[in-house]
Amino acid sequence: MLGRRRRVLMAAGIGMLTACGESASTGSVAGRSDATPASTPEPRELVLLVASSLTDAFTEMGDDFPRQAGAAGVKLTFNFGASSLLRTQLEQGAPADVFVSADTIQMDQAVKAGLLDGTPQVFVRNRLVVVLPRENRAGVLTLADLAKPGLKVVTTPRDVPVGNYTRQALEKMAADGQFGVGLDQRVLANVVSEEANVRQVVTKVQLGEADAGVVYASDVTPRVAPEVRVIDIPDRFNTVAEYPIGVTKQTKAPATARRFVEYVRGPAGQAILKKHNFIPLA
Known part of the structure; x- marks a missing residue:
């Protein structure tokens, strides 16, 4: 009788331990999220x-x-x-x-x-165009006039895209017989300032602080257009940006x-x- 009771108690104890183990295991799973976390929404x-x-x-x-x-x-x-x-x-x-x-x-x-x-x-x-102040007191009428001694030209440094494109266009003109040898160097000799960006070149010309500048066609906006004159640069000399x-x-x-x-x-x-x-x- 005693032996039987001991076996019953042992069985009950094992059952309790098993139950506790399952509970602990279940608790561990519940505490750990196996689901893939929702991705964080991108900033708007x-x-x-x-x-x-x-x-x-x-x-x-x-x-x-x-x-x-x-x-x-x-x-x-x-x-x-x-x-x-x-x-x-x-x-x-x-x-x-x-x-x-x-x-x-x-x-x-x-x-x-x-x-x-x-x-x-x-x-x-x-594409590039030449802009002049509306008054055009320097009398610039053609691309060749950009090389007139004493003309005030503004551009940007060569590492700024429009400055690089401008120099490329001038080099193409200089290689053409109608402008004469060295046109690019004669125009660059007229540069009085190198602005930080193309919008500052436009502003200098608008204000009459420069006689000419080479900018993008897109820079001649509806606001700018009434205040400047434009000389087109033919495709054979132009540089497409x-x-x-x-x-x-x-x-x-x-x-x-x-x-x-x-x-x-x-x-x-x-x-x-x-x-x-x-x-x-x-």
């Missing part, structure tokens, strides 16, 4: 480093993009400036989700520095950044760029 803001010649067009896009499907509530914050300066800022750790350059040189350097995610894409083109756009590796909103790139290259973005005198993608 993009910071963009954008070439200054795109100021008006991208400002308009800043209002239009949030109206697109899937982009409701997205805020775009722009930092406009010379492409070379923006690329340097990106290299130094400036926060940005998207980099937009006015030439492939600065974008290629950003790619080599490992700053971009994926391959940048050209999204628009531009290609603008690439890329998503940075540091972005915390990669899907939204890529959606913006698609928007810029799509019908809505291209329509805005065309409206601002850029040459849209074919």
Whole structure:
């Protein structure tokens, strides 16, 4: 009888231990989440480093993009400036989700520095024109007049895209017999200041602080046009500027950044760029 009772008690104890073990195990599973945690939503803001010649067009896009499907509530914050300066800022750790350059040189350097995610894409083109103050007191009538002694010309440093394009155009003119040998050097000898970006070149000419400057066709905006005269640069001398756009590796909103790139290259973005005198993608 005693032996039987001992066996019953032992069985009961084992059962209790088993139950406790199952309870502890169950508690451990309950305390540990095996489910995949929900992904953190992307920030609803993009910071963009954008070439200054795109100021008006991208400002308009800043209002239009949030109206697109899937982009409701997205805020775009722009930092406009010379492409070379923006690329340097990106290299130094400036926060940005998207980099937009006015030439492939600065974008290629950003790619080599490992700053971009994926391959940048050209999204628009531009061409050069000469702008003069409306009064045109210096009497500039032709491209050859840019070499007149004493003329005050403004441009940008060569590492700024428009400054590089300007020098390329002048070199093409200098190689043409109608302008005479050394036209490029004679024009550059007239440069009285090198501005930080193309918008500052436009401002100098508008204010009459310079007699001429080479800028993009898109810089002759409806606001600027009444205050300047324009001399076209024929295609054989002109340099077509290609603008690439890329998503940075540091972005915390990669899907939204890529959606913006698609928007810029799509019908809505291209329509805005065309409206601002850029040459849209074919």
